[in-house]
Amino acid sequence: MLIAAAVSSNVINGLYIVAFALFIFGLSGLTGPRTAVRGNKIAAVGMAIAFIATLLQPGIFHGSSTPWLIALGLVLGTAIGIPAALRVRMTAMPQMVAIFNGVGGGAVWLIAWVEYRHRFGGHYALKPEIASLIAAVIGSISFWGSNIAFGKLQELLPGRPIKLPFQSVINLGLLLVCLGSLIALASGVHSQALFIGGILAAAAILGNMVVLPIGGADMPVVISLLNAFTGLSAAITGIALNNTALIVAGMIVGASGTILTNLMAKAMNRSVPAIVAGGFGGATVTPTGREGAAAGTVRSTTPQDVAIQLAYANQVVIAPGYGMAVAQAQHAVRELERALEKKGVTVKFAIHPVAGRMPGHMNVLLAEADVPYDLLKEMDEINPEFPRTDVTLVIGANDVTNPAAKNEPGSPIYGMPILEVDRSGAVIVLKRSMASGFAGIDNPLFYQEKTSMLFGDAKQSVSEVTAELEAL
């Protein structure tokens, strides 16, 4: 019996190692679009192997109802997961990723809670107990924070920052409650109520409090951060349960989320703590006062004029933003790009790292619309091209093109790297109205002499321009 168990545990660990190797190999496939599909499948095979290995563990089916409960969970998860994955629109990917982050965090705190109940009053070794408590805190923050992020992105909640007075003091207090409860429980206080109130509930409120004050423009950072949290909480659950599969896979996700969080924060020239402490557009909305006086005149244009301007250009750069996603305009943009290429105009796309609501949001939308990915240029690559560009078409982007970030030290976004569209020959901004962006900051670009505005729904405007272009 003992030998059988030992052999079995070696087999299980061996299979886990195969699974990690496949995760890492699969993820390294994501370094290029060519190998990415295969990479994802390889990672999925790794997951299947980890699943089989776990089922091989002795005693996993202990109890008469256990196999049925496992089956029930698997069936429910599949029944929810597959339709969600197949139906979600590419424009809704940020919400999808947010809710998937939340679901992972949810599983973590549920496991931690059951572990605590199960060991309650009994002998709970210190290491798994502490690990489990930390996992519960992080998992609960991630679960509730992600749900709020989902609510904001799905527009169930207002996207603008919602803030309480003394927000940071309250947050700090909640964090201290979590830490205090954690220490109390670890040092031998056996209290179910303290676990639920001091760990799960306090972390839940903290998760809400951290994400509610964050504005839409900061979403790419927050989603990445929650991704890191969920991964980390899974890794710590692995320590609590002595399970290497959870440690390795969770930590890889934690690393990924951390890298993305830093990239996004850098692309906004903001520190992660500053973003977590509260969004843009708070108290100081007097930044462009001086500029505003000089501003005033905005030149409005027509689809016909835009078509003529574009037709006689050598190079056109399209800078998309969240507005393109909202208007579902990606297919119309692709049509425009084709029409321009037929006229011999070179078209490139300028992709700001934080355009949209999550890392890589614009790339996915344009890929969906079949825009060849070699036309998509990252910020550092496209910025030197603007002086050589005749017309830049800004579609639903605002803050990422705002020259105030470069030349107005008083602006809240001063120092944020931007797409330098104002260096191109002419700029056409497609916009619904003159309302300012999510950041609530006025954009001097709109008042420049070389800029003209095409007001209206982005999808409709782009289609009209394409029609005019084809009629020329």
Add this chain to the structure above:
Amino acid sequence: MNTVTEIAILVLAGFVGFQVISKIPNTLHTPLMSGTNAIHGIVLMGALIVLAQTSGVLEKALIVIAITFGTINIIGGFFVTDRMLGMFKRKEPPKTDEDEGQT
């Protein structure tokens, strides 16, 4: 396994993750995120391990929810990533003029 070994695994996995993921281009960051959503579905394994030790309806119900969550992550995550990556892949070979739906 002792704590030191586990922390060592944790740290090393972190380094490997950093190395691999820092090479992934911006273009694929959304699929990366949904792919990592699938990978943190590994919590399913944790839920499976804990289930056998549970007693009572509440504990079992909580773990069934956790299993459901983990499965949503894995199945949903890999499927949606596959769907997205298919969109990136599709347009390599056909650079010809086969304008679908635009005649």
